[in-house]
Amino acid sequence: MDSIPIDGFTVEPTEEKKTLRLEITRLFDDSPVSLPTGLISNGEDTKVCIISGQHGNEWNGIYSSQKFFKNVPHEAVKGTLIVIPIVNPLAFNEKSRVSSVDSIDLNRTYLNHSYRKPAEQIGTKLFAELFGETDYIIDIHGGGPGEYSPHVAVTDENLIEKASDLLLPDVYLGSSSSGSLASACAKENIPLFTVEAGKRRHIDRAYTDKIIKGLENFLKGVDMLDGKPQEGKPVVHSNKDKVTSPASGFFTPQVDLGDRIEKGDKIGELEKLFGEEKIIRTSVSGKILYLRSEKVVSKGENLIHVTW
Ligand SMILES: [Zn+2]
Secondary structure (H helix, E strand, O other), X not given: OEEEEHHHOOOOOOOOOEEEEEXXXXXXXXXXXXXXXXXXXXXXXXXXXXXXXXXXXXXXXXXXXXXXXXXXXXXHOOOEEEEEOOOOHHHHHOOOOOOOOOOOOHHHOOOOOOOOOHHHHHHHHHHHHOHHHOOEEEEEEOOOOEEEEEEEEXXXXXXXXXXXXXXXXXXXXXXXXXXXXXXXXXXXXXXXXXXXXXXXXXOOHHHHXXXXXXXHHXXXXXXXXXXXXXXXXXXXXXXXXXXXXXXXXXXXXXXXXXXXXXXXXXXXXXXXXXXOEEEEEOOOOEEEEEEEOOOEEOOOOEEEEEEO
C-alpha cells in the first residue's frame, strides 16, 4: 500500500480502486501515524469524504465505511470518493474512544489551534489539507455507554434534504460540541453529516446494512452514482434534552430505544449502593434517540437523550 504524506496528497484520477496510507505525523520513537484510506476518482468535480473511527471503539461506523468502499464498483463512481475508516488509529488499536498516548478526544480538536499531541495533529492536518476542500463529509459514529438509534445530525436546516438521502429514520438539527468536526464545518460552511448508530465495541449488522444503503443513496443524490435516489422521509427533530442520573448507582431502564415518552413517564430505576431504589422520570416528552446500556452510572451521567 502506498504511503503518502497528507501535505503532499493530491487527488489524481484512479484507474482502479486504490487503498493507501495517509501519513499524518510521527510518534516520539519515530513510528508513523498514518490513516488507511480508500480512493476512487474519475477527475470530475464533486468530492465526498466518508470518515469514521474518530473514536476508536465505535465500530459500526468503521465497519460500514470500509465495507461500502469494498462494495462500490470503481467504474460506477463519478467525482472523487475518499473513505477513511479509521481516523484515529491509535485509539482503534486500543479499542478505546481515545488513545492512551495522548488521552485526547480527536472530535474536540478541530479549529482549536493546538498542535502538540497526535490526535491534535490528525484533526488539524485533516481539516487543513482535506476536509476544507471537500464538498460533502459524512462522519460516522456510534454510542458510548449507551446506544444510539440510527440517525443523522446536521447543524444547518439547509442540510436536512441531503441528510434525508441517508435514509435513516430520524434527523436531528442542532449545534454540536465546541471543537467537534461538526462545529468546525459549520463555521467554515462545509456540509457535514454526522451519522450516529449503535453502541461502542459492537458491530450490529442491522445498523451497518442501513448505513451502507444510505451511503449509496447519498452518492446517487449528489450524482456520484447513477440512478435516482430513493426519497428518505425522516422525522426531523430540532430539540434535544438529556435526562441525567440524580445519583450514582445501578440503573435499570424500563423503556426502549426509539420509544415515544411523555413528560413524567417512568424511564427506569436507580438503585444506590447500600441504598434505596429511586424511580427516574423524564422531564420532557419526545423520542428516545439514545439509551444508556451500561448499568453502572455516576451522578450527572446521561441516561437518555430525548428529541422532539
Ligand atoms: Zn463518536
